Amino acid sequence: MLLLRQPVRPSHGQVCLGDYKSDPDTWPEWTDEEFERGVAVSPGMIFIDINDTPEFVVVDIRDGNPEAGETVLFDGMLDVSTLSITGGGTATVQSFLLPDSGEQKVIIVVNDTDRSNIRHVSVYFPHYADPDMPDGAWMNI
C-alpha cells in the first residue's frame, strides 16, 4: 500500500533516504564499489546515484514487498525512525515519522537498471503490511 509519495529533485547526482538524526560521520562516503552498485549505504542513510537531471524523481514509501521481477537496489536493514527524502548536499529535509524506530527491513526498487533513467524509487517496509487492509486496485497508482 502506498503510504507516502514524495517528489524530490536530485542534487549532487543523488537522492538520499534515511534519518538525518543519525551520526553524519557514519554516512556513506561513496566508495568505488558502492558507485558500481549505484547505491551507498550506512546504518542510518542510503544514497542512490542518479545522474544529473533537471527532472523530479518520485519516491514512494510502501508497506509490503515489491512484485517479483522489480529492480531491487537494496534489500537490508536501515536504522531509522524519522525518514527523510532529499537530494544530496543539504540539511534541509522533509521527514516522515515511522511508527517504529530502530533497525527495520527495507527493500528499495527503482524503475530502471540504467541510473540515468531512474525517475521512480519505491521504498518498501515489509513489516508494516496489514493483511486486513490489502492493496486494492485503487491503490495501484
Added chain:
Amino acid sequence: MSTKTKSGLLPILIIGGIVIATTQTDIGQEVLDLIGIGESEAGGILVPPAFRDRVKECAPEQLTKDRRCEDLPVVPIDAEKMPHIARHISMAWSSGQSALLHYEVDQKTRDANNRAVCTPARLAELKPLSCDEYPFKSAKEGGAGASTQGVPIIEQNRQGGAIGRAYTVNQLQDGDEFLVVIINPDKIATGEFEG
C-alpha cells in the same frame, strides 16, 4: 549567466594553514606550482589568501573531523577523494569567486540557482560528466555568475555527502557564513577529467 572557468586562468593562490614538509608527487607538485604554491607550504589546507588567517589555527585533520575552525563552520573538500572538484573550486577562487559563502536554506532558490547555470544545454554539453557549480547552489552566492565544470559523477556524489555533513554538523541557519577549504591540495587534478 553561466561562466565557464578556463584552465589557463590560474592566478596565484596562497596556501593557508599548516606547513607540512612532505614529499610531493610530481603531479601534485605540478599543480601546486601552477597555482603558485611553493612546496614548503604544501600538504595542509588550501584557501585563498584573504581567508588564510581564519583557519591558520586549525590542522587539516581537525577541519575534516570537526568541520569547523573555532567558531567558523567549514566545508572541507578532500582533493584525494574529489580531485577534479577541488581543481574546479581552486580555479573558481582564482577567477574571483569567494571561499567564504553564506548558507541558502530555501529549496526553491537552490533549484533556481542550479537551473541558472547547469542548464539543459550545459548538462548536454558536459554529459557524461556531472555539472559542478561553484559557488554551491546551496549558497547565497550561487546561481547566475557561478562557475561550472564537468566532473566525474562519483566525485559529485562524494561532494554531496561532504557538504551535507558539514551543514548538518554545524546546524547552519539561513545566511550563516561558512568557509570552503581544500584538504590535501597536492592531490588536486592536473587537468580536466578525460575518462
